Amino acid sequence: MNFKNKNIISIRDISKEQIEYIMKISAQVKAGTYPDLLKNKVLATLFFEPSTRTRLSFEAAISLSGGNYIGFADAINSSVKKGETLKDTIKTITGYCHAIVIRHPYEGAARVAAEVSKVPVINAGDGSNQHPTQTLLDLFTINEKFGKIDGLNIGLFGDLKYGRTVHSLSMALAYYNVNLYLISPELLQMPSYYKQHLKQSGVPFFEHETLNEIGKKLDILYVTRLQRERFGDPLEYEKMSGSYRVTEDTLLSLANHTKIMHPLPRVDEITPAVDTYENAIYFEQAHNGIFVRQALLGLVTGAIK
Numbered sequence: 001m002n003f004k005n006k007n008i009i010s011i012r013d014i015s016k017e018q019i020e021y022i023m024k025i026s027a028q029v030k031a032g033t034y035p036d037l038l039k040n041k042v043l044a045t046l047f048f049e050p051s052t053r054t055r056l057s058f059e060a061a062i063s064l065s066g067g068n069y070i071g072f073a074d075a076i077n078s079s080v081k082k083g084e085t086l087k088d089t090i091k092t093i094t095g096y097c098h099a100i101v102i103r104h105p106y107e108g109a110a111r112v113a114a115e116v117s118k119v120p121v122i123n124a125g126d127g128s129n130q131h132p133t134q135t136l137l138d139l140f141t142i143n144e145k146f147g148k149i150d151g152l153n154i155g156l157f158g159d160l161k162y163g164r165t166v167h168s169l170s171m172a173l174a175y176y177n178v179n180l181y182l183i184s185p186e187l188l189q190m191p192s193y194y195k196q197h198l199k200q201s202g203v204p205f206f207e208h209e210t211l212n213e214i215g216k217k218l219d220i221l222y223v224t225r226l227q228r229e230r231f232g233d234p235l236e237y238e239k240m241s242g243s244y245r246v247t248e249d250t251l252l253s254l255a256n257h258t259k260i261m262h263p264l265p266r267v268d269e270i271t272p273a274v275d276t277y278e279n280a281i282y283f284e285q286a287h288n289g290i291f292v293r294q295a296l297l298g299l300v301t302g303a304i305k
């Protein structure tokens with residue numbers, strides 16, 4: 001399967017077969033099959049928005065595979081601060097590296113970067129739009145835990161309006177035979193664009209405001225943070241703050257086997273006491289980001305054919 005120079009901007013750029021292939025390679029990377037996979041490769045990590053997991057796991061991925069990285073964690077330290085455009089920034093950096101990872105607050109920024117880049121561009125999150133590498137590591141984790149994705153009952157819980165991770169994930173899950181439960185306060189429902197995509201793909205989905213009626217059915221409860229930075233009106237954020245939460249009591253409304261996932265960072269939507277529950281797998285999920293990103297970098301740079 002040829003991934004060389006492929007841009008990864010939206011999960012829709014990747015077919016189901018390609019997703020399965022990335023998961024297969026990720027498992028091989030995790031098993032230690034590809035030492036020095038990215039030797040002599042340089043990755044540029046351009047983060048115009050804060051990040052812990054995505055940036056550091058990409059940087060760890062290239063370092064652990066024998067490569068190097070350049071970039072910035074805050075555009076304030078770049079010439080963007082002097083007024084340089086995104087396109088000029090990318091046209092310059094494309095000559096310094098073998099792949100670019102970009103996070104930007106504006107939807108579509110990664111697509112714009114890909115238009116002028118000579119090396120593959122990977123979207124590390126653009127506004128409320130997409131976060132495809134998070135989705136790949138989510139799918140990898142699900143598959144690792146259950147040995148399958150088909151047939152699962154998956155609940156997406158929290159800020160489904162602004163959360164880009166659940167937007168990407170819902171689109172990827174549309175490739176599979178799953179039942180989706182969209183659980184959120186009314187004001188934070190999944191945008192109609194994504195629901196339309198689920199409908200067109202024939203994915204059964206059900207909307208709920210609380211977990212009460214359906215918690216016991218779930219194989220996975222995927223929780224998301226209230227996306228404070230995406231609210232136009234701070235009063236609206238204050239109104240929604242604390243409107244959903246996973247506590248030790250919540251565990252009683254789930255099945256014994258329900259796995260709790262979260263892309264992280266967590267604010268207050270999962271109480272830390274839940275972390276010791278054996279089915280709380282969010283830190284393990286974050287750790288898998290390394291292997292999936294190593295695999296993806298290997299594929300788009302042509303190091304893995």
Ligand code: CP
Nearest residue numbers: 051052053054263264
């Ligand atoms: N999951 C995720 O994107 O985390 P960061 O914002 O810390 O990168």
